[in-house]
Amino acid sequence: MPSIPNARLNRIKMDVWNKYQIEANKRPSVAVLGQTGAGKSSLLNVLFGTDLAIGDVRPATRRPEPITLPGAHGHQLVFWDMPGIGESAAADVEYMTMYADKLLACDVVIWAVHADSRSTTYEALCLRRLLETADPATRARLVNKLTFVMTKADMLHPPPWVFSVNGDSGSFTPSLRLDEQLEERARYFEEVFLAPWGDFLTTSTYNPGGFSVADDRMTFNDHTVRYRGYFSRQVCEAYQHRYPDRADVFARLRDNHRVVPCSARFRYNLTRIMVAVVNRLGFGAAARFQRLLGDVDRLSQVPVPVMRELGNFLIWDGDRKVFDLADPALPPNL
Ligand SMILES: Nc1nc2c(ncn2[C@@H]2O[C@H](COP(=O)(O)OP(=O)(O)O)[C@@H](O)[C@H]2O)c(=O)[nH]1
Ligand SMILES: [Mg+2]
Numbered sequence: 001m002p003s004i005p006n007a008r009l010n011r012i013k014m015d016v017w018n019k020y021q022i023e024a025n026k027r028p029s030v031a032v033l034g035q036t037g038a039g040k041s042s043l044l045n046v047l048f049g050t051d052l053a054i055g056d057v058r059p060a061t062r063r064p065e066p067i068t069l070p071g072a073h074g075h076q077l078v079f080w081d082m083p084g085i086g087e088s089a090a091a092d093v094e095y096m097t098m099y100a101d102k103l104l105a106c107d108v109v110i111w112a113v114h115a116d117s118r119s120t121t122y123e124a125l126c127l128r129r130l131l132e133t134a135d136p137a138t139r140a141r142l143v144n145k146l147t148f149v150m151t152k153a154d155m156l157h158p159p160p161w162v163f164s165v166n167g168d169s170g171s172f173t174p175s176l177r178l179d180e181q182l183e184e185r186a187r188y189f190e191e192v193f194l195a196p197w198g199d200f201l202t203t204s205t206y207n208p209g210g211f212s213v214a215d216d217r218m219t220f221n222d223h224t225v226r227y228r229g230y231f232s233r234q235v236c237e238a239y240q241h242r243y244p245d246r247a248d249v250f251a252r253l254r255d256n257h258r259v260v261p262c263s264a265r266f267r268y269n270l271t272r273i274m275v276a277v278v279n280r281l282g283f284g285a286a287a288r289f290q291r292l293l294g295d296v297d298r299l300s301q302v303p304v305p306v307m308r309e310l311g312n313f314l315i316w317d318g319d320r321k322v323f324d325l326a327d328p329a330l331p332p333n334l
Helices: 006-025 040-048 089-105 121-132 136-145 176-193 195-200 233-242 244-255 270-279 283-292 296-300 304-310
Strands: 029-034 065-070 076-082 108-114 146-151 161-166 169-174 202-206 218-220 224-228 314-317 320-324
Touching: 006 283, 029 040, 029 089, 040 076, 040 108, 040 146, 040 270, 089 121, 089 136, 108 176, 108 270, 121 136, 121 176, 121 195, 136 146, 136 195, 146 176, 146 270, 169 176, 169 304, 176 195, 202 244, 224 244, 233 244, 244 270, 270 283, 270 296
Parallel strands: 029 076, 029 108, 108 146
Antiparallel strands: 065 076, 161 169, 202 224, 218 224, 314 320
16 A cells, blocks of 8 residues: 655645644534423533523524523523424424424434323424435434433422432432333333334444454444444344344434433433433534533532422421431531
8 A cells, every 4th residue: 555645644634633623613503402491401401501581481483593591501592492383283294394404404403302291292292203304314414413301300290219429419310110110111212202213313433442343233343333223222132132232222212212211400411411312423513512511421510409409308297207318417418
């Protein structure tokens, strides 16, 4: 192979570096779709450190309009609130067809579905409208850009959540039984929102090295493993069964096709959402999001005083109170 002269190589390196810098300095853009009240603004606030108004139900405009906001880390975020779903059925479905271009221009698109929603028919219809009007190539780009999240997980019953304290703060996790319920509900949303678009879905992850599974739907190189199709739980388990020592790679491929249960209030699963979002970013967008990711592990931390305000825990023995989490006499980190 002829070698590239040093001067030229340096120029190529500078080019790549400059491109990276240009991309990194653009504003990250995030779009969020979902019903009014699904918790879109709350979720963006905890994920990106923005200060969007909560509980604002005025349908400000029928057209999606970007708002530029400062985030917590000195960056600017262009945030597209697409309130389209839920205010007037006929208009929404009509507007969904206008969204495709706007969504494709964003780095990240989050679709928020309330964990407690009784019916998903209407949202599934909006998704169908959005995707069906696009040509197949655009449809594939769109559907692979979406990260579905199941919001307000803290509102599902039964409610036992575990708060693990570590110094002045801690994090919430659902109890085992609740976790099963959340996952079951999330899989139902997955069936509704992802499964029907299997022909257009792909999922990819990094290749930790030595991956060599020969399969029609799998492609891989030194860096990446890609699967063409919907990587459902059953598909994942079948691969894990056949190639047990590659189970971690299949689990990561699977993660891209899961609906993430989350709670802005409890800061639950925010890291998982960020990972899901980052997995879908291209080169330029990854550069833009670099500076947002520094704090990814701290996203789930809830200060103890905040935790105590989120709900109380009381134990009564007959008419005698034996435990009250709000009792000021308790140690300050409890
Ligand atoms: N229990 C609970 N309530 C939430 C959560 N996120 C938002 N909410 C509440 O749901 C309502 C609507 O939230 P908002 O973020 O404005 O929803 P949006 O209309 O989709 O932007 C507000 O009263 C929020 O306090 C959550 O994770 N858990
Ligand atoms: Mg809002």
